[in-house]
Amino acid sequence: MKITVIGTGYVGLVTGTCFAEMGNQVYCVDIIEEKIQNLKNNIVDIYEPQLNELVKSNQEKGDLIFTTDIKFAIENSDLYFIAVGTPMAEDGSCNLEYVFNVAQNIGEYMNHDCYVITKSTVPVGTSHKIGKIIQKKLHERNKSFNFNLISNPEFLKEGTAVSDCLRPDRIVIGAENEESFEIMKQLYEHFIRNSYNYVFMNINSAEMTKYAANAMLATKISFMNELAGICDKTGVDINEVRKGIGTDQRIGFSFIYAGCGYGGSCFPKDVNALINIGKINNSPTEILEAVNSTNNNAKMYIPNKIFNHFGEDLTELTFGVWGLSFKPDTDDMREASSITIINSLLEKGAKIKVYDPKAMKNAKNIFKDEIEYCNNRFEVVDESDALILITEWKEFRNPNFEIIKNKLKNPIIFDGRNQFDKRYLNKMGFKYYQIGVDDC
Structure with missing residues (x-):
């Protein structure tokens, strides 16, 4: 053709x-x-x-x-x-x-x-x-x-x-x-x-189908992130809850991983567009508005945990960041959680060191010279006060924690994707913070 x-x-x-x-x-x-x-x-x-x-x-x-x-x-x-x-x-x-x-x-x-x-x-x-x-x-x-x-x-x-x-x-x-x-x-x-x-x-139904699909997936993510906030306060592990509900065939495991919020070119834009369509047609969109609000709150989970640990004055503190793109295997940083997290820390006086396998060029266009750009994941943790994981690239999944511990000033990890084994890291002497897991 x-x-x-x-x-x-x-x-x-x-x-x-x-x-x-x-x-x-x-x-x-x-x-x-x-x-x-x-x-x-x-x-x-x-x-x-x-x-x-x-x-x-x-x-x-x-x-x-x-x-x-x-x-x-x-x-x-x-x-x-x-x-x-x-x-x-x-x-x-x-x-x-x-x-x-x-x-x-x-x-x-x-x-x-x-x-x-x-x-x-x-x-x-x-x-x-x-x-x-x-x-x-x-x-x-x-x-x-x-x-x-x-x-x-x-x-x-x-x-x-x-x-x-x-x-x-x-x-x-x-x-x-x-x-x-x-x-x-x-x-x-x-x-x-x-x-x-x-x-x-018909044509109208096809146009709505695209919005409905993205809004449904965004809703699943925000639901789990809202649930994670409750788990934080009640001594519950959201990772165990995920396994408990994911094995229910009516629910499944897709898009029920708690984390520090969704981003990208589709979910934020399409949820907002569907809300706007509802307003134009005088049809309430209370669930979608809550999805939006919950996602914005989720992007602050990691900064809030950092403030609780270090206090709100982060002057003289340096944080290493792994992952900048909104998800792995892309260099796209549109609406990425990393932007909210890094800006929140910069506002409190922190110094930031970052590394991402593919998104460094886009990051430089966003942050300019406000942060330090590193050549690899271990350079990020060198003399940093804590490590923050934002994007779960494969090379971050099973790192050498002995090297990380020796390079960090403090053995502290803030994990925005609940990727690591808490018991293993605690046994190694790390203070390990996750989303939706009691910090005690």
């Missing part, structure tokens, strides 16, 4: 590359010339396992073409995927400026019948607004082409986005006619083999 993917951010780049991997001819379009030039030179500005290799190999085969010429791409393809960003506006709503700009471009350059597919996360009703914009532009040109609107939300997880795209657990397709469902089945037939992996629905 001949495909144009407009937007080379996380979703657009991964989606376009994976479509090309299946033998389709794919134009990946962006207005940022520097980004396109870098991609042509196989320079990918985000870290995602397997992505660099696939970009390079598919360009070499000629199946993946990066361009800023949206007119050429639209004129020479049949399926147009809108995959531009939908950032959160100041009021929490979804900023659709980039989506509607793309709709204008499609209406301006369309020269044959086609399919217009929304991959970006957008509020209910957006696809129909896109259709009106395209139709208005065609009318201005005195042109008449048939275009089918389709909503095809993505469910990619940063860190496993390529494998999620190549081997999806389901494909959600929102459309208005059988022709649209069939073209999407043809597109995805090499990604999934079982017909039950397709979920067909």
